[in-house]
Amino acid sequence: MSLLEQLTKDMVAAMKAKDKATLSVVRMLKAAVANEKIKLGHDLTPDEANGVLAREFKQRKESLAEFEKAGRQDLIDQVKHELAVVEKYLPKQLTPAEVSQVVKDTIAQVQATSMKDFGKVMGAIMPKVKGKADGKVVNETVKKFLQGK
Structure with a gap:
């Protein structure tokens, strides 16, 4: 339907x-x-x-x-x-833990090493989580992981 x-x-x-x-x-x-x-x-x-x-x-x-x-x-x-x-x-939303896992996997996949790679990581993640996660949450999670590198 x-x-x-x-x-x-x-x-x-x-x-x-x-x-x-x-x-x-x-x-x-x-x-x-x-x-x-x-x-x-x-x-x-x-x-x-x-x-x-x-x-x-x-x-x-x-x-x-x-x-x-x-x-x-x-x-x-x-x-x-x-x-x-x-x-x-709406489709079932991803939990913060699931968003973190997607971010980790994508960072490894695109071989991001610093905040300079932020755009590349976001470009790869957003099609995967479209409609399943808030872009603001994804953005903050990516920044957290990339700043830790």
Whole structure:
């Protein structure tokens, strides 16, 4: 079942359950996926669909940080619910230990020796973890390992 089909099915379920909060998030996700499909001019591959979901997740995470800074509890609760809904559709995220292992393996694979090789390491890692790990976490982990060398 494609992501668009899954979102449609979940949208109908949310309508029947009269769950307006979930319904609005599923509608936003469905619109984002449909817009990306139109923009690219073809059905989305699983990687492209995951990219759209990751982008939506990241936007909400950034909003959450801003709302927390502003002390807007009403919006914080809403965004946390939206994050939980979006997370259901994302692939399972890698744990920090798994990210560290991927980073170690990639550093060995590209034979990185210092921070000068940062770009080369990131270029090799990101396709492996796309949609499965936050780029910021990967970035910090790579820096930690390369600075230790």
